[in-house]
Amino acid sequence: MASYKMHLLVCGGTGCKSSDSMLIVDKLNEELKSHNLVDEAKVVMTGCFGFCEQGPIIKVIPDNTFYTKVKPEDAKEIIEEHVIKGRSVKRLLYVDPKEHARVSDSKHMGFYKKQIRIALRNCGFLDPENIEESIAREAYGALGKVLSEYTPQQTIDKIKKSGLRGRGGGGFPTGLKWELAAKSVAEQKYVICNADEGDPGAFMDRSVLEGDPHSVLEAMAICGYSIGASKGLIYIRAEYPLAIKRLKIAIAQAMEYGLLGKDIMGTGFDFEIELRYGAGAFVCGEETALIHSMEGERGEPTFKPPFPAVSGYLKKPSNVNNVETFACVPVIILKGEEWFSSIGTEKSKGTKVFALAGKINNVGLIEVPMGITLREIIYEIGGGIKNGKKFKAVQTGGPSGGCLTEKHLETPIDYDNLIAAGSMMGSGGMIVMDEDDCMVQIAKFFLEFTVEESCGKCSPCRIGNKRLHEILTKITEGKGTMEDLELLKSLSNVIKDTALCGLGQTSPNPVLSTLNNFWDEYLEHVVEGKCRAGQCTALKKYIIDPEKCIGCTACARACPVNAIEGDKKMPHEIKQELCIKCGSCYEKCKFNAISIK
Amino acid sequence: MEKIKNLADLRKMKDNLQNKIDLREKSDSPEAIVQIKVGMATSGIASGAKEVMNYMIEELDKRNIKGLVLQVGDMGYCYAEPTIEVTRPGESPVVFGYVDIAKANEIIEKYIKNGELLDGILPANYESIK
């Protein structure tokens, strides 16, 4: 076997793949071949590096040079300059948004410095379609250890002691969940992996499955051993074709190596994994709805208890965990529960993956230790607010979460602190907003999603959220009243109190948290008819300053509804009742005479 | 494909497959192992840096030393090419000039293995390479 001096890791995640990263792989290989370097350097397609905004990404090993926004035509230069001459291709290096300097080594990038990668440890490191690379990285080592050295209860105890909590949103202690399923007596039990990632903008589960499928498969088998299940099911949305493909490859390879299937590693333990496809309904992330969907029923939640641990898939005891939760399990077994619980805060151990998005410089997938502050995430990892604007709020927990403000920036992030602050961990969405965002519009935006994704089973969620959305629309249209603000609050609280499942119970969170944290902004909309961010078109007012207007008539000619009057060479005026706020006049005026109020 | 029959089998297979990703694992935490940077600018290549680099990679492997050999551009010591910089874990980097195969062997045996200094160290008048 050739002893390579260099590995060129090319991201094969969905994001980079769609920007031709596979073509880059081909080009790099061609170049290596034409320079007779195939024995010196090898190109490896890996999972996601997380820094998707800068993709396609190539990382050169051993020097950790991190190339961003690489195009297939850059392959030649990378080979000739970097591989042959040892000089990095400067123009492809990441530019630090604050220092404006190019950074070569990924270890020195702000985006990666504060990250601790546990769930994502193999993403951007291994070829996910090659089980040998995974085995070299100790895949199935934890399973082997558990099967030959621990009893199921000992395994559960380790997970309990590690303090691992569900990463899908609820934060339920994973070990306890396993224990409940283990205690249920039945001939058949199921391990279910929830890969129905539904939060808008969240893609950590997809990244794990695409970048490191074996960790999840291994963890499911460990769970199966612990609870006494011989069958695992992965409920994955059909919109994740690449993750599905890689899972299928991974399952086939693991079966071939005897790491899944009958009599795993000669221990007598059988475990098989099948895929089940979802059609992409947010509510199917709720475990009872997910189970109904797998059973061929309408994807609707049912009241708990009974919990799936007692009566789940096909009424058999089932343990449902999310992808990221599973991805943490093998490491806990290998490195020890003490190691895991040494990371994080008192009640939230380990790390959490966030999908960092919005008005922030470094958009991408990050994994950070619990207890990190929002400030560290936003200003250090995220590189601060885009275009030097002022930070306004950050939404965590996806559409079910809340908006946090400046005053929460120093709060150490963990399950409990986020809830105390009026938001939640959720599955790890994190959307940053700046001064240009209208918080009423933001609340409306998130509600729109829950209105769309509600299953419609319970009245508060089906109708209540629609009504909340209507009231918010009214406010953004400048028709809101003080009574509407009261209604928003009282209706939100009733929905929280009465909705059937987690989706409905949390859906008013964006409304309540913006009401709490941005009350003055709501008031402005209602009382002053003003939107400070200028996002509510109906509240915009275009005004011509008669001092500055020279009467050139350019604005009047541009106005599509003839709302501007005035004689030539005399100051013009906008008839507000006719104005449709299209902004054409504003664009046309050469004398800065038109302002937006 | 022979199925993996037990945990020992798996561990053996892991060890055998280690070289597939060894380079990546080492570069993931280079501070824990010896790092050797080889100046590979045009002047370096012309004076035999490539041979030195290959020798280093092969020999470290043969002698079972965990080390990471990096290729870098111009080191700024054109007069002393080929030059290599060696960083032992937790120590300051040391730069050697006029390194040939024999010298490389000596560096491995004396400095890398035991931390013994030897001739040919260039003045450390820079902060480390790039």
Add this chain to the structure above:
Amino acid sequence: MKNVSLTQFQLNKMALIDIKINGKEVKAEAGSTILEAAHTVGIEIPTLCYMNLHDVGIKNNPGGCRVCVVEVVGRKNLAPACVTEIMPGMEIKTNTIKVINARKTVLELILSDHPFDCLICAKNGKCQLQKLAQDCGVREIHFPGEQSTYKPDFSPSIIRNMDKCIMCRRCETMCNKVQTCGVLSGINRGFTAVVAPAFEQDLVDSPCTFCGQCLAVCPVGALTEVDNTPKVIRALADPTKTVIVQTAPAVRVALGEEFGLPAGTRVTGKMVAALRSIGFDKVYDTDFAADLTIMEEGTELLDRLTKFLNGDKNVKLPLLTSCCPGWVNFFEHQFPDMRDIPSSAKSPQQMFGAIAKTYMADKLGVKREDLVVVSVMPCVAKKFESQREEFKVNGNPDVDYSISTRELALLIKQTIGDIKDLQDEDFDRLMGESTGAAVIFGNTGGVIEAACRTAYEIFTGKTLEKVEFEQLRGFEGVRAGKIDFNGLEINIGIAHGLGNARKLLEDIREGKSHFHAIEVMACPGGCIGGGGQPLHHGDSSILKARAAAIYEEDESKTIRKSHENKEVQQLYAEFLGKPMSEKAHHLLHTEYFDRKKKTIE
């Protein structure tokens, strides 16, 4: 149910545990819900989607409407009382401002997405949503907004106006779990979620059997029957028409409920008086045709049985009854390959129509096209049945209009107001006489019991001393009985509810059935629980009371065996010859069609 693990609470079921409701110490059965526990101490928690017909084993508790929410101390949100099981030490509050406010808000929300045409709604006064809004003191809707609208769906039997649907899912439970027809289920998401056939098809394009169990449980006006009373009124007003009416057995034990009489009150005489008073030229009894059915179906059974005993390999057994039009639709849709197994006898409604428009038309001296036959049925599938092409002669149906018990009440209210103070009257003759055997057609097991009364005597040549076959009675979904025909053991099967029928049919298909004859009724309880009956609003004791009244009516009859019906005997003597004669075959028997939905486009 093996494999289902038992929780501690299930194991401890039947044990009493201590809880507190509104400050009161209560001992309640472990495993019961808050709703049930509160009920035992007289505290009623309002519900809307919840429905529990425990006498027939049907339950709908999706926990979806959220009207029944209560406070449970220590719980962060409110708990739905209908699905939350009590736990030892649980402290429940049903009377706090938080609960009252939440309940009212939820109701307001439901009302905000509900048309405000209460005054002209078919369910006006019988609507559970309306009652709840009244009881909970909703006087204002704070959240006016968009209302969800859907395409209305008209079928010969059922009207779907889903603008009024509140997603209680009762109809879905009936259609899927009880009847296993799978026509109605939740579709769409969020605000546009609604219960409908797949792809929002119309019912006529779906495998709907028109059993009407969906509308029998609909708490609002989303599902209602097609109202044929205007057509009946028009016919009555037409001087060129002779309008006659037939009334099914189950109508007489339920009609009184619509006029405030207790469930199970028999109003046969008052009903006849009312019909005459409304202006029907003749008031006849479907029971007459039920006796006729026994003659035909009983003869068919004996015929098949004899052939079977003689070793005829081609004979189809068991014989399945064919009185119930919902059931007929069901097997035409779901088991068309087995459509040669049911009896070919028409239903009593259609036998009546066929005889009325031939034999009776002659007797009355009226031309077929001038004779209008109205049927009063506990059923909405009868509307569909009466419109079947095979039951028409030159486009003229044997039964012109079928109206339900509810529509009859409506007709009475529109014309003469009430029935309570009317003097009892008797049916008109020659198609008015009936036996006790005919009356029990209204209950599950009744048809087969009536058939046994006749078949026994004909087969054995002996007199049946005790006419009640207790073993065929009851509310069990599937029942089996063995009748001794003079040493020959006849195995009888009974199913009510189409899901139960499906089980028996699947057994037959797999060759596992040991029955000689099976009675199937589509509706739980039989016709007394029909889709056209006064609404039970989830109170299954009403069904029990009606069933008891049916047996009382039977006992009150002097003649209790169909073959002893004098008018039936006269009909055979004067007109038909004998059962299964060619003429009888032509008029009283039918054939079945393959209605299986091939593809869904």
